Amino acid sequence: MSFHIFVQQVVNGLVLGSVYGLIAVGYTMVYGIIGMINFAHGDVYMIAAYLTAIFLAALTLLGVQSPPVIILLVLLLTIAVTALYGWSVERIAYRPLRHSTRLAPLISAIGMSLILQNYVRLSQGGRTQGTPTFLDGSVRLFEQGPDQFVQITHAQILIVVMAVLGMGVLWYLMQATAMGRACRAVQQDRIMASLLGVDGDRVISLVFVLGASMAAVAGTLVTFNYGSFDFFIGFVTGIKAFTAAVLGGIGSLPGAMLGGLVLGLSESIFSGLVNTDYKDVFAFSLLVLVLIFRPSGLLGRPEVEKV
């Protein structure tokens, strides 16, 4: 593999990994706080993709021209509405089951995922939808001749930048604000935290809102980059993001991002070096290996049995 091709594959992997990472955050935060896997999260991401297209069309209709303004507005609007979806999902499907068996919310999550998929399928149609290309253009690096270059589109750059930015904001929220402190307290011990005056239900709602917001960022950026989506995109991407969350150590924020990047990079490099048919086999074998040697993932802390 020549230098250019290798760098290009690393770029491909970083972009893909950033998307996985952004979605993985939602899985990991929810798991961290209530110990359940929110299977509807991938579909929340899918809804964000549709919302992006809707807002993009609405803004164009209203005559907004400048790309940075459009990006910002679409991003904010999508985050707001997607967050509402995340909040509602928790409120409708998980909160009533808070004190039932561990499996109940899991089944409820699968049901929620089916409901969201079919709701979009019925309201938006089953066809592949698309947005007109909007973030055009690309940059070439290391150009040395007609096919010796590394090409990165502006949308791809935006994905990586926004992923880093989004993670930074989230990290700040969790580490340096009272809200984040409450989250971490509930994560460590929900009963003790509630004894000390932290409203557990509010914190859990907040976690769902934050997770959905990150999925919204991913949904918007992916729509800018790939331009097409259907009601089923949440499934494949959701599974990959969930894998990333487990790989990085479920419950750990930096783990989710790291897991996403490792997964994205391993997929694209394996695809480039060996074979595309088996890239998923490779990615999942990697997951198995990591879990054998580090059962709680790359950055996960082993669960301490509370007595």
Add this chain to the structure above:
Amino acid sequence: MKRITGGGVARWVLALMLGCTTAAQAETIKIGVAGPLSGPQAAFGEQFWRGAEQAAKDINAQGGIQGASIELVRGDDACEPKQAVAVANRLVDFDHVAAVVGHFCSSSTIPAFEVYAEAGILSMTPASTNPMVTERGLPTVFRTCGRDDQQGVVGAEFVVKQLKAQRIAVLHDKDTYGQGLADSMKAHLTTLGLKEVLYEGLTRGEKDFNALVTKLRAVKADAVYFGGLHSEAGPLVRQMREQGLQIPLISGDGIMSETFVTSAGGPKFVAGVFMTFGADPRKIAAGKELVERFRKAGYEPEGYTLYSYATVQSIAQAMRATQSREGAKLAAWLKSNAVDTVMGSKSWNAKGDLKVSDYVMYRWTATGQYEEVQ
């Protein structure tokens, strides 16, 4: 032991009564229309349904089949083999259809056709091009489209002789149709004395094929053949262009839909993509009047719409001629007689394949339309 409850008995009586009332009315012939009426390939399902619906309407308006009118029954397989078998069983056991138009994806058609053949029901696909559909010795299966081995020949000839490509990459979507098409391309390249530089499969449902595109650059391919559907072909060609790879993409009938432009993210990305498809059925004289009517109703009868129409016509014609609904009799008649359809006269060989296939090459233009390559 099963206990017969009062409610159960009442239901039986009701069912019997309903049975009587329908029998008293004029006879209807149920024909199943099975395909991806929902899901990512729903665009093709719509083509099927539009064509079949119009055909049934027209035949019924002309007095039906010896006085019996055609009633269509929808069967949605979403292009999933498992669902296709379930749909096939439902059409056979529950709806008691006399014949089936469908399915679309070869991976759905192949298992579903076994169900119909076992029940002795005539089945005709307007679109499944994988050779296996008719290669298994099932007596009651037909298709009104060509076969992938014919499609691959046209594709390979075009790539090698017209495009003068030397380093050809062959990609597929790991599905029966896509891989079958890619294999046929590969086989015919070999007969032309060329070996593909890359042969790999991508995953259906994914959107990011950048790693594969980079690989195409790494192997210095000068043309790409893709066996698959528009939902993957769209993002693939877009990512090729975005990575600065300007080589031509050639595909088969799986991208024959306006949705291909949508999934590529705009007409500018599809410009210069080639595909094989039957000679445009809209240009055949026999279907001129029908095409006009479709357009007047605000629908462009693209892709498989007319194929689906012609399929219903063929079934109706066979039923009229044999005065039978039996799959074996209908099949025997179709294999020895030619049928006049909106796509001209069609006749079938002993396998159920069309005697004449007419694949030609099309090119997508920068306005998101396609035109025949001269």
